[in-house]
Amino acid sequence: MFSYYGSKSKVIEHYPAPSHKKIIEPFAGSARYSLKYHDKDVLIMEKFDKVYKIWKYLQNASKEQILRLPNDITDLREMDLLDEEKYLIGYCIGRGSARPRNKCGKFNNWIQDKIRIADSVEKIKHWDIRFGDYREIENEEATWFVDAPYKMQIHGYNHKIDNYDELADWCKSRKGQVIVCENSHGDWLPFRPLRKMQGINKQTLEVIWTKDFNDLM
Numbered sequence: 001m002f003s004y005y006g007s008k009s010k011v012i013e014h015y016p017a018p019s020h021k022k023i024i025e026p027f028a029g030s031a032r033y034s035l036k037y038h039d040k041d042v043l044i045m046e047k048f049d050k051v052y053k054i055w056k057y058l059q060n061a062s063k064e065q066i067l068r069l070p071n072d073i074t075d076l077r078e079m080d081l082l083d084e085e086k087y088l089i090g091y092c093i094g095r096g097s098a099r100p101r102n103k104c105g106k107f108n109n110w111i112q113d114k115i116r117i118a119d120s121v122e123k124i125k126h127w128d129i130r131f132g133d134y135r136e137i138e139n140e141e142a143t144w145f146v147d148a149p150y151k152m153q154i155h156g157y158n159h160k161i162d163n164y165d166e167l168a169d170w171c172k173s174r175k176g177q178v179i180v181c182e183n184s185h186g187d188w189l190p191f192r193p194l195r196k197m198q199g200i201n202k203q204t205l206e207v208i209w210t211k212d213f214n215d216l217m
Contacts, residue, residue: 001058001120002091002113004030004051005098008147008181011206012036014195018143019177019212025145026134028055033145033179038123045130045137047159050087050100052131057084058117059124066118071111076102088117135170143177152185164188171209178211 007030008015015033021041023034028044029051046052058066069085073093076086090100092114095107104110130136134148151164161167168188171180182191184205191207 001035001117001124002030002054002088003095003097004091005096007096008032011195011197014206015145015179015181015208016177016210020141020143022140022142023145024137024140024142025147026137027146027148028052028129029147031055033147034127035120035123038127040143041128042124042126043128043130043137043142045132045134047131047133049131052129053084054088054091055124055129057082057088058121059127059129061121063118063121066114066121069114071114073104073108073110076100134167139173139175141176142174143179144171144174145179145181146171147181150183150186151188152183172211174211176212178209180209182207182209 009030009032012032018037018040023037023040023042025031025034025044028046031044034040034042034044044055046055069089070079073089076090079086081089087100089110090102091097092110093103093108094101094105095109097105148167149159149161151161165188171178171189180189182189184207186207189209191209194206194208197204197206
């Protein structure tokens, strides 16, 4: 719904569709997979407090409330807005950033973003939005979309993974369908190529690991 570092907006169409009635994203970020299938039962977990607060704000906001947000952004630090509103706008005016900006960046499209977000807030009213660590989520039959911080990504993420072997075991133990995202430098699961992506400065290869209980029958 909002721009965020590592968002899957350009590649989301290439991931498998959910095979269960519930989707769980243990590393929410901008939750593009859940948004694509927003009418499912959805649980998203987020460890970065600013992103979590944006999601809770959007869940409780009305379309009219979003549309009333200002169009002209000078410096968010000087504007009379809620912190959550500043975080939301800050990500949209600095597209692809890991942290919200205070001033407009080169790739600012806030007015169009605001209209799109306003049209989308009703989609997430039924979601279960939680603040915390991925390990706190109860293991249940669901489609798990795991978009954790990439192992070899040096900059950008607000939180790192301490132990990728532990994360790999955790992914393998999930009940139901499991979809794990990485790039070609990831080696903690037997990933396979998904799609090449053209970034601002270089091309990268997105890779994927999947597991479904039905595949093991």
